[in-house]
Amino acid sequence: MTAIAAKSGQDRWWNSRTTHRFLGHHLALLGMVMIVCLTLACVLGPHLLPYDSLYIDLRARFSPPLTGYHYLGTDPLGRDVAARLFMAGRTSLLVGFSAMLLSTLIGTFVGVIAGYRGGWIGTILMRTVDGFLSFPSIFLVLALAAALKPGPIMITVVIAASSWMEVARIVEAEVRSLREREFVQAGRMLGLSGTHIMFREILPNAIGPIIVAATLTVARAILMEAYISFLGYGIQPPLPSWGNMLNGAQQYLNSAPWLAIIPGAAITIAVTSFNFIGDGLRDAFDVRADHS
Amino acid sequence: MRGFLINRLCQSLVLLLIVSVIGFVVLNLIPGGPLAQFGLDPSMTQDDLNRLKEQLGLNRPLWMQYLDWAWRLVQGDWGHSFRDGASVLDVIGRHLFATLLLMGSSTIIAIAIGTWIGIRGATHRYSVFDYLATVGAMVALSIPTFWFGLVGIYVFSLQLGWLPAGNMYTIGDGSALNYMHHLILPSIVLALVHVAIWSRYMRSATLDVISQEFVKTARAKGLSERRILMKHVVGNALLPMITLAGMQLPSVLTGALVTETVFTWPGMGRLFLDSLGYSDYPVVMGLLMFSAILVVLCNLITDIVVAIIDPRIRLS
Numbered sequence: 001m002t003a004i005a006a007k008s009g010q011d012r013w014w015n016s017r018t019t020h021r022f023l024g025h026h027l028a029l030l031g032m033v034m035i036v037c038l039t040l041a042c043v044l045g046p047h048l049l050p051y052d053s054l055y056i057d058l059r060a061r062f063s064p065p066l067t068g069y070h071y072l073g074t075d076p077l078g079r080d081v082a083a084r085l086f087m088a089g090r091t092s093l094l095v096g097f098s099a100m101l102l103s104t105l106i107g108t109f110v111g112v113i114a115g116y117r118g119g120w121i122g123t124i125l126m127r128t129v130d131g132f133l134s135f136p137s138i139f140l141v142l143a144l145a146a147a148l149k150p151g152p153i154m155i156t157v158v159i160a161a162s163s164w165m166e167v168a169r170i171v172e173a174e175v176r177s178l179r180e181r182e183f184v185q186a187g188r189m190l191g192l193s194g195t196h197i198m199f200r201e202i203l204p205n206a207i208g209p210i211i212v213a214a215t216l217t218v219a220r221a222i223l224m225e226a227y228i229s230f231l232g233y234g235i236q237p238p239l240p241s242w243g244n245m246l247n248g249a250q251q252y253l254n255s256a257p258w259l260a261i262i263p264g265a266a267i268t269i270a271v272t273s274f275n276f277i278g279d280g281l282r283d284a285f286d287v288r289a290d291h292s
Numbered sequence: 293m294r295g296f297l298i299n300r301l302c303q304s305l306v307l308l309l310i311v312s313v314i315g316f317v318v319l320n321l322i323p324g325g326p327l328a329q330f331g332l333d334p335s336m337t338q339d340d341l342n343r344l345k346e347q348l349g350l351n352r353p354l355w356m357q358y359l360d361w362a363w364r365l366v367q368g369d370w371g372h373s374f375r376d377g378a379s380v381l382d383v384i385g386r387h388l389f390a391t392l393l394l395m396g397s398s399t400i401i402a403i404a405i406g407t408w409i410g411i412r413g414a415t416h417r418y419s420v421f422d423y424l425a426t427v428g429a430m431v432a433l434s435i436p437t438f439w440f441g442l443v444g445i446y447v448f449s450l451q452l453g454w455l456p457a458g459n460m461y462t463i464g465d466g467s468a469l470n471y472m473h474h475l476i477l478p479s480i481v482l483a484l485v486h487v488a489i490w491s492r493y494m495r496s497a498t499l500d501v502i503s504q505e506f507v508k509t510a511r512a513k514g515l516s517e518r519r520i521l522m523k524h525v526v527g528n529a530l531l532p533m534i535t536l537a538g539m540q541l542p543s544v545l546t547g548a549l550v551t552e553t554v555f556t557w558p559g560m561g562r563l564f565l566d567s568l569g570y571s572d573y574p575v576v577m578g579l580l581m582f583s584a585i586l587v588v589l590c591n592l593i594t595d596i597v598v599a600i601i602d603p604r605i606r607l608s
Contacts, residue, residue, distance in 0.1 A: 027427065131310030134587045136545035139564060139580050140318070146568045146576075147322040219434065226436050227550060231565060250442060250554065254450050261446075264439030271434035279430060 018208075021284040028280020031273035038270055042093060045086035053083040054238060062256050073258045076248075081258065085266060088240035093270065095156050095235070096222035102160035103221070104167050104214045108203070111171025116179055116198045126172060129165045137162045138227055145233040155234050159224050167213045174206040208285030215278035219271045226267045242267045296599055304592045311584045312365065316358050319577055365581065371574035373567070380578035384560065390460055391559030393471075394551065395544055398479035399537070402486035407533075409487070410494020411526065414502065425495075429488035437547050441481040441554035448477060458556040478555040482547045486540060493536050497529040531602055538594030541587050 022028055046053060050069045056077045065073040065081075072081040114125035132140075144158045178184065179202070187197045222242075228234035229243025237244055242263045249260035345351055349360060364370070370380035413422040449457035455477045456462070461470050501507065502525060510520045549561030556562070560579060567575040 027430075127306055127310050128314075130307055131314055134307065134311050134542065134584045134591075135314070135580065136542040136549070136583050136587070138546040138549055139583055142564070142568060143318055143576055143580055144321065146571075147318070223434075223436055227438065227546075230436070230438050231550075231553060233568070246439065246442075250445075253442060253446055257446050257450075260439070260442045264436060264442065267439065268431070268435050271436075272431050275430050275434050 018284045021286075022280050025280035025283055027276040028284075031276030031280070034269060034273040035277070038089065038266075038273070039093065042086045042089035045089075046083055049080065049083045049086070051080035051083045053079065053087040053240060055079060055083075062252075064256075065258050065262075072262055073256070075245075075259055076252065076256075081245075081262060084240045084245060085242075085262060088242045088245050088263065089266060089270075091152065091235055091239060091241040092222055092225055092243065092267070095152060095159070095225045095241070096218050096270075098156045099159040099163065099221035099225070100214055100218040102156065103164035103217055104210065106160065107164040107167025107213070108171050108210055110164070111168040112175050112198050112203060112206075114168070115172040115175025116194070116202065118176070118179075122172070125168075129168050129172075132162070132165050135162075137224065141224060141228055142231065142233055145228055150233065150236050152235060152239070155225065155228070159221050159228075163217055163220055163224065167210065167217065170209050170213050171206055174209050175202055178202050178205055208281075212278055212282045212285060215274055215281055219274035219278065222267065222271050222274070242270075293599070297596065300592060300595055300599075304588055307588050308585065311588060312362050312581070313358070315577065315581045315584065316361060318580065319361070319573075320354075322573055370578045370581075373572055373575045375567075375570055375572050375575075380574050383563065383575055384578055384582055387558060387560045387563045390557055391548055391552070391561065393460075393475065394478055394482060394557060394559060395548055397475055398482035398486070399544065401479055401483040402490050403533075403537075405483070406487045406490025407494050407526075407530070409491035411498050411521070411529070413491065413495040414498035415521065417499070422495075425491060429492050432484050432488035435484065436550075437481060437485065438550045438554050440484055441478070441551055444477050444481055445554070458554075460558055478551050478557055481554075482544070482551045485547060486544065489540065489543075490533070490536070493533060494529065497532055498525060501525050501528045531598060534594050534598050534601075538591045541590050542583075545583050545587075 049071075051057075056079055057074070061074060061076060063070050063074040065071065067073065070080050070082070072085060075081055075084065110125050110129070114122040141158050141162045144161065145155060148154050148158065175198075184197060184201060187201050192201070225234055225241060226243035226246070229241050230246045232244075232247055235241035235244050245263040246260060249256075249263075252259050350357065368381060372379055373383050376383075409425050413425045416422055445457045448455045456474050458474075460474055462474075507520060507524055510524050515523075545561075548559065549564060551557065552559045552561035553565055560583070564576065564579045566572075567579070
């Protein structure tokens with residue numbers, strides 16, 4: 001066993017071919033570094049800055065960046081933008097990450113069942129996926145977010161409800177192609193239950209595409225949170241998020257452009273990084289770009 | 293061809309059915325459900341609400357309510373806005389032109405630039421241009437549309453003063469030139485993401501075509517590279533892109549909603565947000581269903597167009 005594993009060079013994850021290919025992908029590494037830095041900044045930043053994110057100083061309203069200890073300036077209430085940016089990052093990254101977990105869970109579950117069972121169950125499930133994809137996602141998310149009680153958890157659920165379909169499609173295609181392989185037939189002959197075959201035998205073999213889709217879903221979830229919070233239906237103040245920091249920034253665009261530019265740059269950096277990582281993982285796992 | 297048409301039509305009907313079920317679920321998730329509009333009226337007592345429920349048949353089983361709702365949808369009775377009492381379809385119709393204008397012009401920009409970048413990337417594979425286009429596309433996909441809009445307004449309207457910061461036309465000046473002037477910035481902003489997507493797909497489609505036998509034949513015939521590209525490659529590579537254009541519609545609509553908000557563009561997206569702000573649920577539901585139906589129909593049309601142009605699709 002060890003001999004075979006050593007020969008293929010895949011005995012440990014850190015010297016597997018996948019890892020090597022990922023490490024050879026410069027953009028993915030850059031994305032990785034940026035995400036680590038951003039996360040560290042959001043976790044540690046608020047403790048290092050002299051101002052609290054909620055501290056209101058009306059005498060220092062609209063200070064441009066680099067005035068005194070307000071490195072990124074202040075907002076219309078005189079709150080420190082840097083402190084708010086880091087606190088907002090915690091919210092946005094957490095919402096993006098949780099929405100990804102939830103939607104990957106839903107998508108994988110639907111995809112595995114649709115792909116393995118096939119038949120009319122598979123047809124109904126995959127048509128439902130198509131149905132959800134027919135709605136412009138923001139219309140659906142806004143209608144739900146406005147109708148349901150807003151709050152970070154509800155926003156996460158709503159975003160996940162609008163982004164599980166891609167994962168479901170990818171997993172379904174993958175499982176459908178794995179279903180007829182010998183190891184699955186062997187499992188059936190051994191009398192293993194359908195659930196066991198689906199989730200213990202097939203699913204581990206489809207993990208590559210799932211990880212890739214999940215990474216890209218984080219990017220999409222962060223963007224979606226930014227959209228709906230910018231429009232005023234996402235995370236509600238005083239809890240800051242990158243999106244709701246931009247809400248209302250447009251009216252100060254002429255007098256205080258940093259209010260709009262800084263949070264948007266943070267969103268772009270975070271989303272770009274996740275997209276870079278996803279792209280690197282796709283190459284590393286050798287997942288074809290178009291799976292459907 | 294007839295078999296293909298019937299098959300495709302049935303698929304679309306099933307999809308519309310599922311879309312309507314999803315819409316009905318959303319309608320019932322709204323607090324107060326279909327009666328939400330009356331719940332806001334302080335002169336309505338609980339007794340009134342119950343009587344209304346009885347009258348509108350809302351105490352019947354859900355499936356009967358669904359059939360009733362779907363039947364009225366089919367008949368074109370989409371309810372009335374309770375802001376001004378106008379029929380929902382009329383309200384949508386009034387805002388349709390502005391959105392179509394914005395989406396149309398941005399799609400033209402996206403297709404023109406995206407096609408060029410894609411073909412150039414494929415013919416100069418692994419060049420600096422190709423690399424920059426790849427990275428640029430990924431960054432473009434990551435920029436929030438509304439933020440790009442804000443930056444655009446800051447640079448081109450506030451700092452340089454070249455372009456208007458919003459609205460569809462200057463009041464009192466309805467000339468085509470004035471419309472165009474207002475259209476430039478929002479359509480570029482909306483196009484950005486789609487330039488990125490379009491160029492990536494165009495690149496891989498072009499690469500697919502270039503590696504095919506008939507291109508080799510054309511080369512063997514001694515045609516110039518330029519002629520091969522124009523006559524044999526581009527046309528064939530563009531064919532699958534028609535389907536892509538249909539598939540991109542939901543995300544174009546999403547982008548349009550955000551862009552319209554930033555640029556105070558009087559289209560469907562702004563209507564949606566305004567209606568949400570007034571809890572005008574009949575219009576919100578109307579727009580939700582309208583956009584989904586539009587998407588299903590557009591996908592059907594693009595599939596049929598591709599099948600007419602390319603007989604291979606019909607047979608497979």
